[in-house]
Amino acid sequence: MASNVEMVKSKKPLQEKSKFQANIEDWKLSFKKYKILYLLLIPFITWYILFQYKPMMGLIIAFQDYSVFKGIAGSEFVGFKNFIDFFGGDYFWRTFRNTLLIGIYGLIFAFPAPILLALLLNEVKNKYFRSTVQTLTYLPYFVSTVVVVGIVINFLSPSTGVVNMFIEKLGFERIYFLTQPEYFRTIYILTMEIWKTIGYTAIVYIAAIAGVNPSLYEAATMDGASRIKQMFHITIPSILPTIMIMLILNIGNILSVGYEAIILLYQPSTYETADVISTYVYRAGLQNGQYDIATVADLFNAVVGLILVLGANKLSKKLTNNGLW
Amino acid sequence: MTTNYILLGILAILCFYPFVYVFSASFSSGKAIAEGSVWLWPVDFNIESYKQVFTHPGIWIAFGNTIFYTVVGVAVSLFFTICGAYPLSKRDLKGKGFIAFFIALTMWFNAGMVPTYLNFVGLNLLDTRTGIIMGFALSTFNVFILRTFFQSLPESLEESAKMDGANDWQILWKIILPLTKPALITIGLFYGVSRWNGYFWAMVLLKDENKIPLQVLLQKLIIEMNIEQQFSIVNAGIYSQETIIYATIIFSTLPIVILYPFLQKHFKKGAVVGSIKE
Numbered sequence: 050m051a052s053n054v055e056m057v058k059s060k061k062p063l064q065e066k067s068k069f070q071a072n073i074e075d076w077k078l079s080f081k082k083y084k085i086l087y088l089l090l091i092p093f094i095t096w097y098i099l100f101q102y103k104p105m106m107g108l109i110i111a112f113q114d115y116s117v118f119k120g121i122a123g124s125e126f127v128g129f130k131n132f133i134d135f136f137g138g139d140y141f142w143r144t145f146r147n148t149l150l151i152g153i154y155g156l157i158f159a160f161p162a163p164i165l166l167a168l169l170l171n172e173v174k175n176k177y178f179r180s181t182v183q184t185l186t187y188l189p190y191f192v193s194t195v196v197v198v199g200i201v202i203n204f205l206s207p208s209t210g211v212v213n214m215f216i217e218k219l220g221f222e223r224i225y226f227l228t229q230p231e232y233f234r235t236i237y238i239l240t241m242e243i244w245k246t247i248g249y250t251a252i253v254y255i256a257a258i259a260g261v262n263p264s265l266y267e268a269a270t271m272d273g274a275s276r277i278k279q280m281f282h283i284t285i286p287s288i289l290p291t292i293m294i295m296l297i298l299n300i301g302n303i304l305s306v307g308y309e310a311i312i313l314l315y316q317p318s319t320y321e322t323a324d325v326i327s328t329y330v331y332r333a334g335l336q337n338g339q340y341d342i343a344t345v346a347d348l349f350n351a352v353v354g355l356i357l358v359l360g361a362n363k364l365s366k367k368l369t370n371n372g373l374w
Numbered sequence: 375m376t377t378n379y380i381l382l383g384i385l386a387i388l389c390f391y392p393f394v395y396v397f398s399a400s401f402s403s404g405k406a407i408a409e410g411s412v413w414l415w416p417v418d419f420n421i422e423s424y425k426q427v428f429t430h431p432g433i434w435i436a437f438g439n440t441i442f443y444t445v446v447g448v449a450v451s452l453f454f455t456i457c458g459a460y461p462l463s464k465r466d467l468k469g470k471g472f473i474a475f476f477i478a479l480t481m482w483f484n485a486g487m488v489p490t491y492l493n494f495v496g497l498n499l500l501d502t503r504t505g506i507i508m509g510f511a512l513s514t515f516n517v518f519i520l521r522t523f524f525q526s527l528p529e530s531l532e533e534s535a536k537m538d539g540a541n542d543w544q545i546l547w548k549i550i551l552p553l554t555k556p557a558l559i560t561i562g563l564f565y566g567v568s569r570w571n572g573y574f575w576a577m578v579l580l581k582d583e584n585k586i587p588l589q590v591l592l593q594k595l596i597i598e599m600n601i602e603q604q605f606s607i608v609n610a611g612i613y614s615q616e617t618i619i620y621a622t623i624i625f626s627t628l629p630i631v632i633l634y635p636f637l638q639k640h641f642k643k644g645a646v647v648g649s650i651k652e
Contacts, residue, residue, distance in 0.1 A: 103487065172378050188631075189389055191567060195589045199597070203616060260429065312574075340488050
């Protein structure tokens with residue numbers, strides 16, 4: 050009897066050593082073991098706080114009538130006024146429409162292109178041909194955006210550009226491509242999103258295709274399936290998870306990365322189709338100093354991007370039971 | 375099957391031909407370009423355009439700046455990346471999950487153009503080389519790639535070193551880093567290409583003409599086309615606006631092309647790891 054009571058008494062303190070205390074002890078152990086590593090983490094985390102998270106505080110200017118002289122602390126809080134100005138303003142519909150259209154065209158044409166390249170390369174038996182094609186298609190990625198745009202501008206020049214020389218030889222009239230809004234999207238997607246990146250992006254898919262179990266192909270060949278049938282029924286379904294992950298990773302970017310190139314390629318006469326939300330942010334914000342409304346536009350862009358990423362992740366889970374999270 | 379070869383062949387040519395043209399055109403006369411006689415080989419071979427480019431003072435300053443930003447930038451980036459990737463690769467480091475989430479968030483959501491710019495202003499880093507080097511030191515993507523490499527090293531390596539009395543610092547320097555050299559080279563190249571080609575924030579943040587890198591100078595020349603102000607187009611037949619632009623393009627792209635086989639090998643490795651890392 051007495052011993053039982055003592056056992057009960059001695060059990061209680063053990064359970065009261067709560068999760069909290071166990072946690073603290075874990076931390077102490079970790080600090081002791083990894084002292085130096087925690088020290089290393091300090092500059093690392095500081096960088097993120099200083100250059101990634103601290104700027105986020107600046108988002109408050111979307112709700113302010115911001116003046117550079119008054120700074121964030123001194124500028125007047127105006128609630129959603131800037132939002133109303135942006136959504137009701139002259140530029141919202143144009144920039145939103147262009148952002149969506151370029152994004153959708155990019156999805157339809159630029160996203161599948163590297164997949165196609167990887168699939169075609171997979172069918173090539175000749176090692177030398179395959180590696181030559183890979184080497185050559187890979188090259189444009191390493192050339193800077195400025196240089197590629199420089200090449201595009203000069204090739205499309207109405208007076209000395211190769212493209213127009215070629216058009217003239219065929220008997221047609223020269224076209225001043227870069228001043229006409231109807232050509233902009235095509236030029237941008239073809240050069241920046243396809244030509245520049247197709248070889249580089251294809252590598253991820255080539256690696257994925259290489260990872261497919263060869264016995265699947267052997268079995269299919271024995272069943273008499275043609276190479277094309279094998280591509281559709283084995284290769285593509287096998288790399289579908291990779292395709293979905295790439296989709297999720299890229300879909301957020303589709304809205305924003307392009308602006309570095311678009312800024313170099315567009316001009317006032319093509320703003321109608323070329324001006325996207327990010328280029329508007331650059332013009333209104335960094336060039337014209339309308340910091341507050343530009344921040345609203347950027348915020349809107351980021352939110353739309355986030356929605357797309359979440360949507361893509363859901364789609365990926367539905368199609369392949371696999372998502373980024 | 376042959377259609378496959380033809381399609382791929384056309385694509386490869388399309389990817390390569392522009393460079394062939396630019397190369398040949400840079401050695402041709404302005405007159406020949408205007409007449410459309412240049413297709414594959416230089417016409418009226420001359421190196422006048424290059425002479426013009428090499429004697430432009432701004433070019434060498436910009437070139438020097440690019441080298442500075444690239445070399446110092448990669449060193450700084452590697453330092454910070456190792457500082458993050460190595461601790462995060464330890465399985466029982468308390469807090470690693472939270473930190474990983476903390477930095478992963480920045481891959482999808484960042485403050486945006488204007489707040490980022492104002493942040494630089496607030497930190498007094500506007501128009502400074504330090505701003506360019508420090509402000510863009512880390513790529514979260516690269517941190518995760520390096521972390522994966524560190525994770526692939528066997529734990530027994532460290533354990534035996536610790537038993538021999540080594541502390542974490544010595545382990546990192548003498549054992550781990552030498553073993554991950556290929557990964558470090560790959561990540562270094564990722565950062566390097568990004569630095570060499572980077573133009574947007576350099577353009578936005580730098581006002582002093584002595585601090586701008588090559589790509590920003592190119593942007594002024596090629597896009598803003600103020601060639602006439604910068605070069606004296608006296609002899610318009612031998613060289614022209616176009617030939618000078620093409621020569622400048624070759625000049626700024628040559629280092630990349632020379633390093634290309636090297637870059638290709640390591641980028642392929644990196645892309646494979648990056649895609650399988652999950």
